[in-house]
Amino acid sequence: MTKAIGIARRELGLMFGGPLAWTLIGAFTFLGGYFFYTDLTFYVLFGGGNLPAGLWRYVFLHYRLVALLVVPLVTMRLVAEERKLGTLELLWSLPVRDRDVLAGKLAAAVVVYLVMLAGSAIGPFVLWVMHPYPLAPLAAGYTGMLLLGLAFIACGLAASCVGESQVVSAMLAYGVLVFLWFVSANEAALGEGLGWILLGMSLFDRFYGFAQGVIDLRDVVFFLAFTALFLFLALRALGARAWRGLA
Amino acid sequence: MIEARQLTKRFGGRTAIQGVTLRVAPGEVVGFLGPNGAGKSTTFRIMAGVFPPDSGTVLVDGIDLEREPLTARRRIGYVPERPALQLDARVDRELAFIASLRDVAPGARQRAVDDAIARARLEEVRTRRIGALSRGTRQRASLAAGLVGDPPVLLLDEPTVGLDPAQSADTRRLIRELGRDRAVLVSSHILSDLESLCDRVIVLHQGRVLAEGDPATLGSRLRRTTYVDVEAAASAERLAALVRDLPGVHGVAPLPGHVHAGRCRVEVTADRDVRAAIAARLAGAGVALYALVPVEPSLEEAFLSLVGESTGEAGE
Numbered sequence: 001m002t003k004a005i006g007i008a009r010r011e012l013g014l015m016f017g018g019p020l021a022w023t024l025i026g027a028f029t030f031l032g033g034y035f036f037y038t039d040l041t042f043y044v045l046f047g048g049g050n051l052p053a054g055l056w057r058y059v060f061l062h063y064r065l066v067a068l069l070v071v072p073l074v075t076m077r078l079v080a081e082e083r084k085l086g087t088l089e090l091l092w093s094l095p096v097r098d099r100d101v102l103a104g105k106l107a108a109a110v111v112v113y114l115v116m117l118a119g120s121a122i123g124p125f126v127l128w129v130m131h132p133y134p135l136a137p138l139a140a141g142y143t144g145m146l147l148l149g150l151a152f153i154a155c156g157l158a159a160s161c162v163g164e165s166q167v168v169s170a171m172l173a174y175g176v177l178v179f180l181w182f183v184s185a186n187e188a189a190l191g192e193g194l195g196w197i198l199l200g201m202s203l204f205d206r207f208y209g210f211a212q213g214v215i216d217l218r219d220v221v222f223f224l225a226f227t228a229l230f231l232f233l234a235l236r237a238l239g240a241r242a243w244r245g246l247a
Numbered sequence: 248m249i250e251a252r253q254l255t256k257r258f259g260g261r262t263a264i265q266g267v268t269l270r271v272a273p274g275e276v277v278g279f280l281g282p283n284g285a286g287k288s289t290t291f292r293i294m295a296g297v298f299p300p301d302s303g304t305v306l307v308d309g310i311d312l313e314r315e316p317l318t319a320r321r322r323i324g325y326v327p328e329r330p331a332l333q334l335d336a337r338v339d340r341e342l343a344f345i346a347s348l349r350d351v352a353p354g355a356r357q358r359a360v361d362d363a364i365a366r367a368r369l370e371e372v373r374t375r376r377i378g379a380l381s382r383g384t385r386q387r388a389s390l391a392a393g394l395v396g397d398p399p400v401l402l403l404d405e406p407t408v409g410l411d412p413a414q415s416a417d418t419r420r421l422i423r424e425l426g427r428d429r430a431v432l433v434s435s436h437i438l439s440d441l442e443s444l445c446d447r448v449i450v451l452h453q454g455r456v457l458a459e460g461d462p463a464t465l466g467s468r469l470r471r472t473t474y475v476d477v478e479a480a481a482s483a484e485r486l487a488a489l490v491r492d493l494p495g496v497h498g499v500a501p502l503p504g505h506v507h508a509g510r511c512r513v514e515v516t517a518d519r520d521v522r523a524a525i526a527a528r529l530a531g532a533g534v535a536l537y538a539l540v541p542v543e544p545s546l547e548e549a550f551l552s553l554v555g556e557s558t559g560e561a562g563e
Contacts, residue, residue: 006347014335086331090392093295093325094348095317241298245258245289 003096007104011078012111020077021112028070029119035062036123052137052213060141060211063120067113067149068181072173074112075156076166078105079238084164098238102231105157113149117142137213144210147223151203152177154230161237177203201226248272248430249294249323249400254303256289263289264454267303269432273399276426278441278462279434281451287434288328290451291404294432295325307400321350324393328404328434330385331392334378338369338388341377342395349396359396366421367391383414390418394425401425403433407440419444442466467517472497475513475522478538479529483509489532495519508537 015021036059043055079101082088091101124138152173159172184202203226206219254267264286271277281287293300296312296319305312307319332341342360351359364373367387372380377388386409393401403422407415422444425431435441441448442462450458450465458465479486483501486509491499495516502510515521522539529536 003348006344010333010336010340010344013340014333018335085333086327086329087333089292089297089327090325090331090345091348092297093292093320093323093327094345095320095350096348097317243258245263245298 001100001103004100004103004107007096007101008107008111011105011108015108015112021074021115024070024073025112025116025119028066028116029122031066031069032063032116032120033123035059035066036120040123040127051133056137056141056213057211059124060144060207063141063145064148064207064211066120067116067145067152068177070116071109071113071149071152072156072159072170072177074109075153075160075173076170077160078109078157079160079234080162080164080166080169084166092241098235102157102161102234102238105160106153106231109153109157110150113153114146117145117149120145140210140213140215143215144207144219147210147220147227148203148207151223151226151230154227154234158230158234158237161234180204248306248308249402249432250306251290251294252304252306254290254293254300254305256286256293256298256300262454264293264451267451267454267456269449269456269459271400271430271432273430274426274428275447276422276431276433276445278445278448279432279451280436280438280441280448280465281434282436285436285451286454287436287451288404289454291325291327291402291432291434295323295402296320297325322398322400324396324398324401326390326393326401326403326406328408330382330389332377332385332388334376336377337374338377338380338391339364339373341388342391345392346395349398351396362397363391363395366394366425368417383410386410387414387418390421399429401429401431401433403431405434405436407435415440438462438466471517472514473517474542475515475525476502476510476538476540476542477513477525477529477536478504478508478510478540480507480535480537481509481529483511485509485534486511486529489528489534490525493521493524493528495521495524512542 039055039058039062042058043051046054048054079088082091121142127133128135155176156169156173159176160166160169162169162172180201180203182204183198184204206222209216209219248271250270252268255265256263267286267290269277269279279287279290292298293303294305294312296305296316299313305319307322310319310322312319336344339360342363343356346356346359347353364370367390369384369387369391372384372388377385380388386406390403390406393403406422407418410418419440422431422433426446433441433444438448445462448460448462448465449456477486477490481489483504487499487501490496490511490513497514497516499514500512502512504510513521513525522541525539526536
């Protein structure tokens with residue numbers, strides 16, 4: 001655990017020492033702020049006084065889109081760059097377990113994501129100061145964003161473990177996440193057997209409850225299971241060096 | 248002490264190394280010599296715990312690397328062929344990070360970093376970003392990463408690649424110094440790099456240990472023959488016929504010539520200089536001599552010669 005913390009600290013130092021983390025946090029905050037402003041305007045004009053259905057639903061559905069765009073860019077370098085630089089080889093020769101390496105990388109990406117979420121909360125906070133409102137639906141939305149972000153990070157981390165190209169890593173993560181996002185768009189096109197499995201993995205429907213202020217335990221379990229699955233795949237991808245070497 | 252027993256590794260259908268056995272005792276610097284692709288880096292990676300062998304065992308101070316990987320790896324300082332450090336990190340911070348992963352106690356980390364920096368002569372660049380260092384300095388930083396925490400076993404994969412002659416000599420001096428009380432295995436594809444450095448040299452070829460011994464004996468075996476390129480006013484065939492029977496000449500091979508000159512490569516015994524005899528023979532035959540150029544055999548050629556010798560011995 002100590003080593004995972006050390007790896008996370010070093011990763012955060014590298015991320016915040018360069019422009020990448022700041023740029024992505026800035027992009028998330030800007031886009032989040034823009035969507036919040038436009039959704040608030042829409043709510044004031046047409047919202048009908050129901051804050052969860054009239055405002056938070058749209059805000060969080062837009063936030064999840066921003067997360068989909070930004071998170072793979074946070075995760076793409078986590079392991080791929082270490083592989084490219086050869087530092088992964090050095091890590092593997094040190095007394096560190098693969099799971100510590102992954103835990104450290106995961107923790108660093110989660111911290112960056114939390115900073116992004118904090119940036120996105122500026123608008124709702126200002127609104128609360130000016131016009132206090134019930135915080136529970138907002139908390140449910142952010143719980144959903146956290147779980148969704150964990151799932152995205154795990155998927156991106158697994159993609160980053162596959163090779164040494166950051167672009168390939170990002171595209172792989174986008175491919176998986178966008179597919180699982182839209183897989184339920186046309187349910188009739190999917191067959192009986194496979195369709196049931198793919199629909200079960202659809203990310204699109206699972207977030208909807210959180211966005212409207214409802215926390216369903218099944219959705220929580222789904223996102224945690226999704227995260228665990230991709231962390232397992234990431235671990236397997238790191239372990240593949242035993243048979244494929246360092247290529 | 249580090250010991251490898253019968254290491255074999257395959258990637259897909261290709262056998263990278265087969266039955267590699269070696270042992271390096273404390274206070275010993277052992278050279279690992281082989282041409283590119285011989286399996287040196289694969290052997291190093293297995294011995295460093297980067298990936299496991301398909302079969303065979305690595306023991307570090309008697310600890311099985313596969314059964315107790317963390318305990319064993321704590322005792323190994325591995326310096327990969329390519330400097331493996333984060334380019335955006337500062338030298339001292341990267342070394343402190345490696346010290347923490349090598350389980351150096353928090354109170355002893357600063358001293359471990361200072362020691363490694365002093366040994367690798369990095370004082371002037373300790374706060375610089377690694378990406379801003381020259382290739383040679385980055386190589387020394389990579390060496391410092393292997394030294395931090397003072398592991399008793401050092402695996403140095405081609406540590407002098409990319410260094411200028413002065414840095415290379417400096418690194419060899421450092422390795423000799425480190426080898427006084429540590430087990431050091433150092434690889435190279437340049438025999439002369441290892442001759443002045445090692446107590447013993449192991450020759451790897453096509454994934455197998457081909458020969459082992461002290462550098463002087465192995466060097467003379469590897470350099471049994473040398474070459475002289477001859478260029479004169481005669482066809483390559485006539486040149487070959489003229490010099491073939493000179494004492495010390497093992498063979499003659501024609502080389503692409505020019506319009507008015509023939510060229511051939513003469514293989515000769517390493518300890519004889521036959522240039523005067525060749526010149527005299529050509530002059531006696533009335534053939535104008537244009538050039539006599541001694542050519543050192545490449546390591547690959549020397550290896551092939553040793554492979555031929557080894558095959559011959561096996562066949563006897």
